[in-house]
Amino acid sequence: MGKDTPLEIREASKWFGDFCAVDSLNLTVEAGDIVGFLGPNGAGKSTSLRMALGVLAPDQGQVALYGKPPDLATLRRVGFLPEERGLYKRMTARQIITYFARLKGLGHRAARTRADDLLEALGLQAFGRHKISRLSKGMAQKVQILTALAHQPDFLILDEPFSGLDPVNQQALESLIVSEHQRGATVIFSTHVMEHAERLCETIVMMAQGRKVFDGPLQAALRTVRRSVRIEVSEGFDLAACLAQHGFRAHADDGIWRVGLAADQDPQDILRAAIGAGAPITSFQPEGARLRDVFVSLVSAPEADDVLSQKREPDYAGGGVS
Amino acid sequence: MSGLLLVARRDYLGYVTAWGFWLGLLLTPLILGVFMLTPVLAASSQPARYFTVIDTDNSFSRAMQAELADRAGSSSLPPAELSVAIGDPASQVSPPLLLPEFIMVPPPAIEPEALAPYLSGEMLIATPEGPRPLFAALIVSDDEGSIQYLSENMQAQALLDIARAAERKLAEERVFAAAGVSSRLIEDARSARRDVVAQRMRSGTLSGASDVTLQDRAPFIVSIALAFVLWFLVFSVVNYLLMGTIEERSNKIFDSLLTSVRLPQLLAGKLLAVLLLSLTLIAFWSGGSTLLTWAVSNRLPPDVLNQLSILGAAVLKPMMLGPALLSFLLGYLIYGALFLALGSLCDTIQEAQTLMTPLIILLMVPLFMLTIAMDDVGSPAIYGLSWVPLFTPFLLILRMPAEPPLWEVVAQLGLMVLTTYAILRLATRVYRAGAVHGAGLGDVGVWFKRLLPGRARTKPNDRA
Numbered sequence: 001m002g003k004d005t006p007l008e009i010r011e012a013s014k015w016f017g018d019f020c021a022v023d024s025l026n027l028t029v030e031a032g033d034i035v036g037f038l039g040p041n042g043a044g045k046s047t048s049l050r051m052a053l054g055v056l057a058p059d060q061g062q063v064a065l066y067g068k069p070p071d072l073a074t075l076r077r078v079g080f081l082p083e084e085r086g087l088y089k090r091m092t093a094r095q096i097i098t099y100f101a102r103l104k105g106l107g108h109r110a111a112r113t114r115a116d117d118l119l120e121a122l123g124l125q126a127f128g129r130h131k132i133s134r135l136s137k138g139m140a141q142k143v144q145i146l147t148a149l150a151h152q153p154d155f156l157i158l159d160e161p162f163s164g165l166d167p168v169n170q171q172a173l174e175s176l177i178v179s180e181h182q183r184g185a186t187v188i189f190s191t192h193v194m195e196h197a198e199r200l201c202e203t204i205v206m207m208a209q210g211r212k213v214f215d216g217p218l219q220a221a222l223r224t225v226r227r228s229v230r231i232e233v234s235e236g237f238d239l240a241a242c243l244a245q246h247g248f249r250a251h252a253d254d255g256i257w258r259v260g261l262a263a264d265q266d267p268q269d270i271l272r273a274a275i276g277a278g279a280p281i282t283s284f285q286p287e288g289a290r291l292r293d294v295f296v297s298l299v300s301a302p303e304a305d306d307v308l309s310q311k312r313e314p315d316y317a318g319g320g321v322s
Numbered sequence: 323m324s325g326l327l328l329v330a331r332r333d334y335l336g337y338v339t340a341w342g343f344w345l346g347l348l349l350t351p352l353i354l355g356v357f358m359l360t361p362v363l364a365a366s367s368q369p370a371r372y373f374t375v376i377d378t379d380n381s382f383s384r385a386m387q388a389e390l391a392d393r394a395g396s397s398s399l400p401p402a403e404l405s406v407a408i409g410d411p412a413s414q415v416s417p418p419l420l421l422p423e424f425i426m427v428p429p430p431a432i433e434p435e436a437l438a439p440y441l442s443g444e445m446l447i448a449t450p451e452g453p454r455p456l457f458a459a460l461i462v463s464d465d466e467g468s469i470q471y472l473s474e475n476m477q478a479q480a481l482l483d484i485a486r487a488a489e490r491k492l493a494e495e496r497v498f499a500a501a502g503v504s505s506r507l508i509e510d511a512r513s514a515r516r517d518v519v520a521q522r523m524r525s526g527t528l529s530g531a532s533d534v535t536l537q538d539r540a541p542f543i544v545s546i547a548l549a550f551v552l553w554f555l556v557f558s559v560v561n562y563l564l565m566g567t568i569e570e571r572s573n574k575i576f577d578s579l580l581t582s583v584r585l586p587q588l589l590a591g592k593l594l595a596v597l598l599l600s601l602t603l604i605a606f607w608s609g610g611s612t613l614l615t616w617a618v619s620n621r622l623p624p625d626v627l628n629q630l631s632i633l634g635a636a637v638l639k640p641m642m643l644g645p646a647l648l649s650f651l652l653g654y655l656i657y658g659a660l661f662l663a664l665g666s667l668c669d670t671i672q673e674a675q676t677l678m679t680p681l682i683i684l685l686m687v688p689l690f691m692l693t694i695a696m697d698d699v700g701s702p703a704i705y706g707l708s709w710v711p712l713f714t715p716f717l718l719i720l721r722m723p724a725e726p727p728l729w730e731v732v733a734q735l736g737l738m739v740l741t742t743y744a745i746l747r748l749a750t751r752v753y754r755a756g757a758v759h760g761a762g763l764g765d766v767g768v769w770f771k772r773l774l775p776g777r778a779r780t781k782p783n784d785r786a
Binding site: 016050053054055056072075078080082084085086087088089090091099100102103104144147 | 325328329332336339340569570572573574575577578579580581582583584758759
């Protein structure tokens with residue numbers, strides 16, 4: 001296992017009683033990557049990340065951070081945001097960022113300076129001396145994210161970092177992740193909101209029922225599902241019959257036709273066939289594959305439905321002092 | 323600074339910056355002081371109790387007068403303050419400490435039925451303090467079959483005891499007089515009695531025996547005080563551990579901490595923080611007491627100062643201080659680790675209370691032993707329970723003034739060390755289960771079931 005590789009997991013499994021949370025997971029995160037760790041609830045994402053950090057020991061297999069089993073020395077290079085958020089409510093934002101920075105090895109003065117810098121960078125300096133109990137949920141979450149960044153880690157492990165944030169703060173967090181990546185940090189974050197992964201990630205790892213179902217570049221993931229073309233025609237026209245003569249299969253949903261494209265087919269072929277058949281086209285739009293489609297195709301349908309319905313009802317929490 | 327010290331520092335500052343800590347720090351000595359002074363204050367502020375005696379020949383009245391005078395004479399008050407005169411409400415007997423003051427008054431009525439309104443408080447008798455209710459009446463019947471004691475208050479037994487003692491002496495006098503023994507002779511016989519003087523054996527020889535002084539009693543007094551302080555500290559500070567751990571569990575902060583410090587470091591840091599907290603309490607209270615004593619030392623009588631210095635010296639004796647410090651440290655670790663493990667399994671205080679009850683009962687046993695030690699530190703109960711490591715921290719201190727064999731002290735300390743180690747190991751496992759795996763109260767039952775034969779858990783590796 002390479003000492004420059006931030007994370008390597010080999011054949012790791014974790015059982016809780018009779019339940020297998022993670023089954024023979026193999027995962028490598030290379031330096032400089034931004035990896036999206038996707039999967040529905042209960043897929044084993046958090047358990048995998050906790051194993052990666054040494055919080056949980058795998059029942060079988062191996063985990064290495066920078067080539068070594070996780071220990072305090074290697075963990076000093078890691079910043080972690082847990083899925084279950086929590087801070088000491090009677091400490092101020094500044095105190096708690098300083099505390100975690102010191103736990104990661106920074107001196108008192110350096111930790112305090114870093115806390116002030118981070119609070120200022122996120123426009124939170126006015127709340128630095130406020131106790132956590134006085135901050136809103138979203139604000140407290142931002143402070144917790146800063147505790148993970150306080151020691152300028154080489155490797156960021158973020159478990160569901162976007163949950164609980166409103167769209168504005170989700171956007172701010174995306175920018176923060178990008179800036180950390182630009183600083184040189186390797187990032188892995190779990191999420192079941194596909195859009196974040198699409199915007200941020202170069203590499204995607206998908207989990208379902210404790211097993212890895214995909215691991216590779218985002219583009220490769222997108223290639224696993226068919227592209228399509230969205231066509232609108234005048235009412236009453238049977239586009240399916242028209243295109244079937246040219247070997248294309250079209251299906252209608254609410255008056256909108258969709259035609260799947262094989263990897264070697266071009267949308268222009270469909271357009272030419274439809275025009276040639278005299279189809280009264282009012283709209284024609286090629287559609288790229290979406291990560292959401294990849295997710296649906298790779299994860300079993302009921303699970304995917306659960307996750308996507310959760311995505312449609314985000315848990316917003318406003319910023320500011322409550 | 324290491325992770326352990328950082329955890330300890332954060333927790334310690336978290337505790338001492340809470341206003342509740344300072345409230346407890348200041349109020350505890352105040353409450354203890356009030357608790358100790360209340361019986362004395364209550365007795366000294368107790369109003370005088372008036373009683374009357376109805377007898378035809380005044381013999382019982384005189385016997386009561388003599389008994390009251392006798393008891394007052396045995397108190398620490400100077401004889402000049404004592405005087406008794408039947409029928410003179412102004413003359414009264416100053417009682418020994420913690421006993422109420424009884425004053426005999428002429429009967430306001432002769433018949434029991436007529437006395438009833440006075441005894442019930444419906445009618446009052448005239449006293450120098452103004453009208454007051456009659457506390458009791460003693461009626462000596464002519465046939466001398468018995469003496470009636472009438473009172474509304476049947477809980478206060480002091481006057482009844484005085485009356486019984488007076489009658490015992492009166493009966494002796496009657497019988498001796500009937501046998502021709504003069505009253506002078508009876509008086510001589512009583513005054514000829516010898517004092518029983520307590521002496522403490524020293525050096526195993528009679529020649530080494532000497533009178534019991536405060537110097538002898540000081541180690542026993544100090545041992546009881548130290549055991550109580552230890553019990554009180556353990557009882558009060560372990561709650562901080564419990565609350566702190568429940569807060570961390572409910573705040574879901576364990577994962578963040580466990581990527582920065584190892585679990586044993588986290589546990590040790592927490593225990594150290596609360597140990598420092600209890601040392602702060604000790605320093606504050608002992609420093610405060612020393613300052614207070616120093617501030618009022620000019621006003622204190624020399625003998626009181628002397629007594630205080632004797633007690634202080636008894637605390638600082640190595641044979642007392644050494645085991646006391648070790649007992650405090652080990653006792654604190656035992657109970658601290660238990661409460662820490664308990665807190666890691668609970669999300670709320672309500673949950674914790676269900677598991678706390680047996681621990682609280684356990685902690686009550688040494689407190690009960692303290693009351694036994696006040697009468698007899700060599701009690702078999704104290705000796706036997708001092709071998710139970712959970713109680714040794716408190717009971718070994720109690721035994722030290724009796725100078726137990728060295729091997730027993732070493733063996734009990736050794737047992738405590740082993741128990742502390744075992745409990746720390748167990749607490750670490752429970753804490754890991756609670757903090758890392760989210761185990762809760764419901765899992766405790768499962769763990770106990772696994773201890774049953776044939777119900778051991780299959781290792782996950784075996785299945786994989």
